[in-house]
Amino acid sequence: MAARAGGQGGKQPTINDVAALAGVSKKTVSRVINRSEFISEKTRKSVQQAIDTLGFVPNPQARALAFRRNFLIALLHDNPNAQTVLNFQQGVLDAIKDSDLALLVRPVDRGSDKLLDDVRLFLEKQRPIGAMLLPPISENDDLAKLCGDLGVRYVRVGSAPLDDARHCVSSNDREVVAEAVGKLIALGHRRIGFVRGPAGFRSAAEREEGFRAALAAAGLSLPDELYAPGNYRYTAGVEAGEAMLSLKEPPTAVFVSNDEMAAGVMSVAHGKGLSVPADLSIIGFDDSPTATHIWPALSTVRWPIREMGSRAARTLVADFLGSSAKAADDENPVMPSTFIERQSVAPPRG
Template identity: 40%
Template sequence: MSKATINSVAKYAGVSKKTVSRVLNEEPNVSTATREKVQQAFKDLDYRPNPIARGLAHNRSFIIGCIYDNPSKSYITRVQTGALLACHEKNYNLLIHPCELRGQALLDNIDALIRRTRLDGLVLTPPFSDQKDILEFLKSKNIPYARVAPGTLDDDSISVRSNDEQAAFEITELLISLGHKDIAFIKGHPDHSSTTLRFSGYLKALKKNNIEFKPELVDEGNFSYHSGEDSARKIFNLSKKPSAVFASNDYMAAAVLKVASQLSLKVPEQISIAGFDNAPIARHIWPGLTTIAQPVEKMTYTAISKLIEQFTEQDEKIPLHQETLEAQLIIRESTDKVKS
């Protein structure tokens, strides 16, 4: 029955509701005696301000929206975990918005979301972080936004990412250091900037180690398990099989592992396999996948924290709102020295 309103508190404390409001918002110019009286009333009446009324007065909703379209449930969950943490810290609510659309339909859909909820800000996760039409649309509607894991920092918006290219470089170098020279690569979905970045890291590692790049060892996937199966079959059908496969994410890597075991290719004895993302499946299959762990929760947490801070403080000190966090190489059983 928490029916306490600002009026009942004011009456109880014997002050005006404006004064109660001042105490609530920790405004200056309230005498200590009055403040304590009001705070006692808060406790006695078990009062909590009504966020809806506050929202109406401020023309704010205290809602942050999070847009995603990602086949990986674990990625989504991690994004949500970080997002919720940041929102709760700042007394905001999080609205999740999975969304498979593209193009104008996508913009209309986001528009509807904004108008329906009057959200205060939006977090974009891949692949939306890189879609220019969305960024421009949000700017035109004057909706603050932050980007998680964008491919480029060409924008002056809040952006938090990890270094996919560097991580892909490292994992490729790991394979090279194990003696692998014929390393197949399975690309991700072309909409995702990480697809380009990871491929680029792979290429740089080959180049640095003077290993010839063989286009036939590269196949295009789309991050789905199914696409990984297709690519694996193609790759294992080559007359000269590679000794290692680096897939752009763990689902595809898991599919490679499955196809390998269907073909009775032993992993890692005959084939080394590496993935990316450190999805749960990476340690739920046997052998466990060597992969890259990204700080997904932390990226999202940071992005939202910065976003909320940005429209809370009107000081235009504008620190550079862009940050790159460390990813981590995780070595499991799916990679080993080349045998020959």
């Protein structure tokens, strides 16, 4: 409650004020702030009391200058999907809420040939203690190397491990997709279509591999006409739907690599008078809000993005704090995705 006790001058108290009040040197106060070990318990108590009395908060700008590090965590992303970015942000904030850190958000342009220069400049200027790279830019090895070279801790977020554990937070998409598709097969589906994510995205490749693994396990094949390219956009789903549902022998089920495209496929099905799930089962990926906003609600794979955000932030913080880093190192950097069954899946007709 005493957010600003001792604010007599209207100015914020500085380390000098604290030092004067406690009757010690500013360096000693600095030691208390930074939890130095070479300080007697008695002194620590009296300094702490002075800090509390004055409501002293160390000036982050001054610390940043002296430390040559800003107490910030940077989030670099290429806006793959608003919901993803924001959920991730939320997770990061869950983790840093009680620390002194703040979150700096930096969208970048994956396609720009100045990408590396941009990021370098940004990191050199802001000097965050760490950076988090969201897919798809997390897949850029040059970017990760750049962070390392600049002495910025980094964490790469992905659908599968992209780096060694201390630089990586990922999910197990491949397995979960295989599990979901396995359920379609168990229900009796034999003609199952696949709509892929964009070329060059690791996430797209993981999902495809999971899909193919499930088919292979059941001895099924994937005919060309049931394989559609895509780009994670709604319109790609519409195109894929148009193509597959116009076939003489259309699929009885489709796995679509994200919810947005799945919504596109579903709207084509509706347009053709097909019933979902009776005539066509659909599974998406992301568990985006769209999944529950469409009708029928979409069975999908939930990607634990918020948890990954927390985990990524904790990794950076632990790494920054050094010795106590073990806490985070013990955690498994693979966070499980989960298959969520809703109303868009049923056994095939007949």
